Amino acid sequence: QVQLQESGPGLVKPSQTLSLTCTVSGGSISSGDYYWSWIRQHPGKGLEWIGYIYYSGSTYYNPSLKSRVTISVDTSENQFSLKLSSVTAADTAVYYCARRGDSIFDYWGQGTLVTVSS
């Protein structure tokens, strides 16, 4: 059973960079069949796809966030990471990592709340 777990600071100051890591267990990021994704949910709101990465390092970002987003992968640690720069209060959200395979997000982490505040 694949499991994903987000980790990182729960509080980030405005204008700084949000950094999160997703650790994958029960399966290898390098299997080649999946894209490793970040999705966020603003408090009480819907879901927004941020982007994803293939094990080779190829990345695909939502154009609405592309200028501020970097997703990277560490296959040796079976982890992938999100960096979101120049954050504002509008970036306060629950951030999920998820596995995308065959057009579906089939496994999700539990989510981590990141608050942007001074």
Place this chain on the structure above:
Amino acid sequence: DIQMTQSPSSLSASVGDRVTITCRASQTISTYLNWYQQKPGKAPKLLIYAASSLQSGVPSRFSGSGSGTDFTLTISSLQPEDFATYYCQQSYTSPWTFGQGTKVEIK
């Protein structure tokens, strides 16, 4: 971006009721439509993929239909554990987008 619009935004229903949620895409997406269930404080859970295929382990009271721009999620007999928020998501083209959600509450 493809906009996904769900209706209603919320509904109240009783255990045993038949519940129908609608999702409309701003352009045709064939059957590239998925449904997720989210309970408070939890991650979304995949229920239906490719418009009508039931994800493994999901009860058969859940069903999906539709193609093109109009889709439906049906719960044939609402159970206590089904009170949650439901989201549709298009997987036709990037950026992958979700509906705003439909909250199913206890009447």
